[in-house]
Every structure is written in structure tokens, then in C-alpha cells.
Amino acid sequence: MVGPVRRGYVRGMTSSLIAVDLPSSVRLVKGEGGLPALDVSTPVAAGRLYLHGAHVTAWTPSRQDPVIWMSRKSRFAEGEPIRGGVPICWPWFGAGREPGLAPAHGFARLADFTLVGAEVDAFGAVTLTLRLTDADVAGLPGAEHFTQPFELTYTVTFGAELTLALTVRNTGSEEFSFEEALHTYLAVKDVTAVTVEGLEGVRYLDKVPGAGQDLVTQTGPVTFTSETDRVYHSTGSVTVVDPALARTVTAVKENSANTVVWNPWTAKAAAMPDYDDAEWPTMVCVEVANALENAVTLAAGENHTMTARYAVGPRV
Numbered sequence: 180m181v182g183p184v185r186r187g188y189v190r191g192m193t194s195s196l197i198a199v200d201l202p203s204s205v206r207l208v209k210g211e212g213g214l215p216a217l218d219v220s221t222p223v224a225a226g227r228l229y230l231h232g233a234h235v236t237a238w239t240p241s242r243q244d245p246v247i248w249m250s251r252k253s254r255f256a257e258g259e260p261i262r263g264g265v266p267i268c269w270p271w272f273g274a275g276r277e278p279g280l281a282p283a284h285g286f287a288r289l290a291d292f293t294l295v296g297a298e299v300d301a302f303g304a305v306t307l308t309l310r311l312t313d314a315d316v317a318g319l320p321g322a323e324h325f326t327q328p329f330e331l332t333y334t335v336t337f338g339a340e341l342t343l344a345l346t347v348r349n350t351g352s353e354e355f356s357f358e359e360a361l362h363t364y365l366a367v368k369d370v371t372a373v374t375v376e377g378l379e380g381v382r383y384l385d386k387v388p389g390a391g392q393d394l395v396t397q398t399g400p401v402t403f404t405s406e407t408d409r410v411y412h413s414t415g416s417v418t419v420v421d422p423a424l425a426r427t428v429t430a431v432k433e434n435s436a437n438t439v440v441w442n443p444w445t446a447k448a449a450a451m452p453d454y455d456d457a458e459w460p461t462m463v464c465v466e467v468a469n470a471l472e473n474a475v476t477l478a479a480g481e482n483h484t485m486t487a488r489y490a491v492g493p494r495v
């Protein structure tokens with residue numbers, strides 16, 4: 180067993196964003212675009228997390244196909260969001276509650292988080308803890324729209340399940356409110372054969388252009404026949420059923436009032452420069468969120484944790 184490596188050092192590469200020693204199952208690597216990333220390799224799962232955006236780009240439980248989808252055209256650069264994986268949307272979702280905010284989905288996914296914890300449990304699952312404060316985002320595009328002091332703590336457990344927990348603390352002296360989403364891209368074989376179960380009878384906002392502002396009621400499981408962009412009002416868990424891969428992926432959540440289901444389909448795929456035109460059949464986003472009227476308000480000193488847990492099962 181190799182002992183802990185010197186913090187923030189890998190083959191000549193150092194990162195001031197690593198504030199703890201790493202266990203032997205976690206390696207600091209030079210990721211795509213030269214961005215620092217943490218590779219996790221344990222008997223129960225493999226994974227990767229970029230410090231840029233605290234962005235999970237891979238999670239593969241042992242003896243499974245990769246669960247997390249990445250675009251082959253993703254950018255990996257400071258100032259750019261990563262396409263695929265698990266973007267953290269914060270402190271607003273999309274263009275915000277009073278649309279017009281930029282960058283889309285807030286500035287957290289453009290910020291460099293600091294690793295403040297790396298632990299291995301008795302089963303080999305690895306938990307990484309990352310931190311971001313208002314001081315870290317000074318000067319980032321969009322930071323001028325959210326000037327209150329805050330601290331984000333994000334824990335990611337790479338195990339037989341992928342557990343994500345985002346804690347927001349109000350470190351200032353005045354109340355603030357925010358939207359948030361863990362915007363998970365799931366890999367599927369063919370989205371046209373996929374169903375999403377657990378949202379039957381649930382009301383949703385249809386964000387596809389031209390759909391109107393009235394909430395719609397979901398009939399039966401969600402199926403994909405065109406661009407799909409829906410904010411469901413649901414605190415329950417959902418299951419993505421993928422017959423071609425003969426597996427299900429279930430998302431269980433806490434302290435989340437919304438589930439967002441997204442597939443760009445053909446035209447929107449073609450319009451995104453960091454997304455290959457032919458990739459849309461191979462992914463679906465099932466996002467754990469608090470958005471729009473479900474924005475979270477925190478008094479000074481308060482905190483709020485939203486949790487998402489993804490697990491793979493056999494086809495139901």
C-alpha cells in the first residue's frame with residue numbers, strides 16, 4: 180500500500196487547490212486541457228473530478244459500464260464550462276428567476292474549488308470534500324450578480340453509489356436566496372428507447388421554446404420523442420430505465436423540490452459548439468434542483484444541504 184502523497188504534487192505538477200494529503204486511491208493528474216483533476220480508483224468504483232467547477236466527469240462502479248456521460252467536444256479551459264459530467268449550477272439556474280443573468284447556470288461551474296478533504300471508508304468508497312467561498316470567485320463573470328458572502332461545501336462519494344451533497348452557508352450578515360442544480364448527464368444507449376419513471380402525475384414547466392408558462396401534468400413515464408427540457412415539481416426519486424444497456428439508474432434526493440429532465444435533440448445539439456451533433460441519443464440529464472419559485476432563502480449564519488444519490492440496478 181502506497182502511503183499518502185505530498186499534497187498538491189504530481190509528476191512536477193503542483194496545485195494550490197489541494198489542501199490535504201491524498202490517500203493512495205486518489206491521484207492528482209493533469210486532466211484534459213492541462214486542468215488539475217483527481218482520479219479515483221478503488222475496488223468499488225473509478226471516477227474523476229476536476230477542481231474546475233468541482234466537476235465530476237466520470238463514475239463507473241466496478242463491473243458496470245460508465246454511468247456518467249461526457250461530450251467528446253467538451254471544452255476544458257478556465258472560463259468555460261465542461262459539457263457533460265455533473266455541472267454545479269449555482270447561484271442561479273439557467274438565466275435565473277428574472278431571466279437575463281449570465282453566465283448560464285451561474286458562476287460556480289466556472290470557479291476553481293479547493294480540495295479540503297479526501298477520505299476512504301471501510302468498503303473502499305472515496306469521499307472528496309471541496310470548498311468555494313465568495314473570495315474565490317472575485318472577478319469571475321457573473322459574480323457581480325451575487326455579492327453576499329457565502330461558503331459552498333461539496334462532498335462527492337465515489338462508491339458503489341455516487342453521492343453528491345452541496346451545502347450552502349450564508350457567512351454574511353444579511354439574508355440571501357439562490358437557485359441550485361446538480362446537472363447530472365447520464366449515459367444511455369438510445370434515448371428514444373429510454374423511459375424515466377417516478378414522475379407520473381407530476382406537474383412541470385415545459386422550457387422548450389413556445390411551450391408557454393402553464394404547468395403541464397406528466398402522463399405515464401417520461402419518453403423522448405423531441406427536445407425535452409422540463410422542470411418537474413417533485414421531491415421523489417426517479418429511475419432511468421435503459422433497455423438496451425439492460426440497466427436502470429435511480430436518482431434519490433433530499434432537500435430538492437425540482438427534478439429537471441433534459442435532452443437537446445437535434446437542432447439544439449447542432450447549435451451547441453461544445454456538443455457533437457450526433458451525441459444527443461446517448462445521454463439524458465436528470466438534475467436534482469431547487470429552481471424558480473423553489474429558490475432557497477438562507478438567513479445569516481444558516482446553511483442548506485441538497486443531496487443526490489445515483490445507483491445502478493438491473494433492468495426492471
Ligand SMILES: O=P(O)(O)OC[C@H]1O[C@@H](O)[C@H](O)[C@@H](O)[C@@H]1O
Pocket residue numbers: 260273283284362386408409439441466
Ligand atoms: O448549455 P448549458 O448552459 O450547459 O445548459 C444546458 C441545459 O441545461 C438544462 O438544465 C436547462 O434546463 C436547459 O435549458 C439547458 O439548455
